[in-house]
Amino acid sequence: MSKLMRAIGLMSGTSLDGIDAAFLETDGEDIVIRGPARTYPYDDGMRRLLLTAIADAGGLISRAERPHALAEAEQALTEYHARAVAQYLADVEIDPAAIDVIGFHGQTVLHRPEARLTVQLGRGDLLAHMTGCPVVYDLRAADVAAGGQGAPLVPVYHRALTAKLPHRPVAVVNIGGVANVTWIGRDGSLIAFDTGPGNAMLDDWMARKTGAYLDAGGATAAQGLADEEIVRRFLSHAYFNAPPPKSLDRNMFSSDLIENLSAEDGAATLAAFTARAIAKAREHMPVEPELWIVAGGGRKNRAIMRMLAEQVHNAVVPAETVEFDGDAMEAEAWAYLAVRSIRELPITYPGTTGVPAPMSGGVHAGPTAYFVR
CATH class of the missing domain: 3.30.420.40 (ATPase, nucleotide binding domain)
Known part of the structure; x- marks a missing residue:
């Protein structure tokens, strides 16, 4: 049996209501031990900034572009998530050193799989630096680049x-x-x-x-x-x-x-x-x-x-x-997917995203892999 890993999943959905955080202990396969979950709402300023970023993202032609409000929104969003992680760990009384990985969804601002383009704001390297925990992020990109829909991943x-x-x-x-x-x-x-x-x-x-x-x-x-x-x-x-x-x-x-x-x-x-x-x-x-x-x-x-x-x-x-948690399910899924990514297990399949073959995905960032931009 694979060693269980302790993961936090962070989900910021298209509803722009806030960040769902959930703890999961899992082998990335059959064993799923669900832990506490919390929601940290966005304030009005963060919500307005994200709406502006979504509007500005309409003209993007590559994943790396961050014109207009997008760069500011990405920085603010990542910092917001780092504060949410710190608050979550304090609220549920989990030692940060006990966390093996964070699964970071980020904020989707553009999703055009027909153009092999999906853009999620969120700097995994900065989040890893600020939290001191390894981070897996950008979980949709590899699937879309391979011709899949990049969604749903859960x-x-x-x-x-x-x-x-x-x-x-x-x-x-x-x-x-x-x-x-x-x-x-x-x-x-x-x-x-x-x-x-x-x-x-x-x-x-x-x-x-x-x-x-x-x-x-x-x-x-x-x-x-x-x-x-x-x-x-x-x-x-x-x-x-x-x-x-x-x-x-x-x-x-x-x-x-x-x-x-x-x-x-x-x-x-x-x-x-x-x-x-x-x-x-x-x-x-x-x-x-x-x-x-x-x-x-x-x-x-x-x-x-x-x-x-x-x-x-x-x-x-x-x-x-x-007996599932309807608020935390996607955050739990991101914790589960992060573990599967680390273990190079498939996260998408022909029947779920249309990708040609089962494949893993995600970008990995360690606490020391931070680059000032």
Whole structure:
């Protein structure tokens, strides 16, 4: 048996709400011992800086470019993560010397796999220097360079996490800024892809229309009425009929169609779009899942959960129903992937990203590998 490694996973998703940190003890294969998790929200200044960086990233043609606000955002983001690590270790009373590796997601600002380009802000060398811990980062880049979608990366962790559940096939859905699904067959086979929008469109809509940065609990959507014609138009996009593997940029879909709706009806329409896009993913699954497990911030949106349950045949449950942590699952996955990267185990597969063959990935940085820029 491989020696267990102690890892911290750091996830900063497309919802721009903050940093999820989680501890995992694992061999990178079958053994997964989950530890404490915490969330450290971004302040308004950090969120605004990241939104500016995402806008500035639209013209990037290489991963190394950092024009306009991107360099400032990357520095600030990395420092924010270093403070989050220090706070996390203090909060959960873990000795920093006990950590073997940090899996650092960074902030995705551009994702165009068709151009073999994906850009995650975050300096792994600086984070390693500031925390004193080895860091594995940029886990998507090698897959995209090899012709894969670079997303989703969590399926191999979903398979390990659900291995003891009685339900197969099972679907694990993460509703972050973009929603994705992992279908796990009875034999452990994997199919995974981005299903469509998650929370990002709804979050942006709420910010514009109400000043809030999310629809807490789905309360605004619950007060509105989904515009069925607009939902159908959204779902007529060619993306939904394209076979997986496939992935999405956060800003793939325009909200122009709903601009004349009220805040409530617009929120209901976007919630319906998210839910029905997830349900539509069944068209790409060999067998209907016996159970749908939902993680990510979207599981707290009761409108999305209700709409999804109305669309599929079997139970739809939040991750906590099967004793998983729906807030920490992706951070846990990044800890797991970091260990797999160190051990040169595959993190992506033809069935999850479309990469030609199973492959590992990630860039490794040690505490002494810091370069001033």
